[in-house]
Amino acid sequence: MSFARLAKRPARPLLRRGLRALARARRGSTLVEFAVVATPLFALLIAITQTALTFFTQQVLETTVEKSGRHILTGAAQKSGMSKAAFNQVVCATLPAYLKCSNVLIDVQTASSFSTADTAPLKITFDKSGKPTNVTAYNPGNPGDIVVMKVMYLWSVAPGPLGFDLSTLSTGQRLLVATAVFKTEPYQ
Numbered sequence: 001m002s003f004a005r006l007a008k009r010p011a012r013p014l015l016r017r018g019l020r021a022l023a024r025a026r027r028g029s030t031l032v033e034f035a036v037v038a039t040p041l042f043a044l045l046i047a048i049t050q051t052a053l054t055f056f057t058q059q060v061l062e063t064t065v066e067k068s069g070r071h072i073l074t075g076a077a078q079k080s081g082m083s084k085a086a087f088n089q090v091v092c093a094t095l096p097a098y099l100k101c102s103n104v105l106i107d108v109q110t111a112s113s114f115s116t117a118d119t120a121p122l123k124i125t126f127d128k129s130g131k132p133t134n135v136t137a138y139n140p141g142n143p144g145d146i147v148v149m150k151v152m153y154l155w156s157v158a159p160g161p162l163g164f165d166l167s168t169l170s171t172g173q174r175l176l177v178a179t180a181v182f183k184t185e186p187y188q
Contacts (some may be wrong), residue, residue: 043161059177064094065151075187084138105152106132107136110145117148119156121177130171143186150179
């Protein structure tokens, strides 16, 4: 068909025929449908993975507090005169390899009773380079004392797609906190 004949035809029937042909074509429809569904699907998968890893790391931190807290509970730390730095090494030795010891903050204090034990996490402050400036305590107590042991970990999280973000600190990190409150054994 020549261009002159096409030019003489009204545009509406051509447009209708073209739209009908486009509606009947199925070659690329699967690809287009997958592209529409893939973005939210992958965003959901990333969010689930990141949340699961954060919960897993929180549980690992709880186990670390339980294991390392036994040194204070049984009086082994007190009898050996364990310093704050030495106790930090005990805690770091129980962490799995994917966690960095430099991101751990440990606070050990005594309380006069279980009801007055301060179990709130520290308000973390940072210097200009993003390092924590908090001074934590290390007071493992004496036989029969009530001890509050907090282990805090600065967990680096990446913001996920579609605005998903697990960070709780201004540095883009999430503060994971594990706390144990116990009465030390009557060691001597």
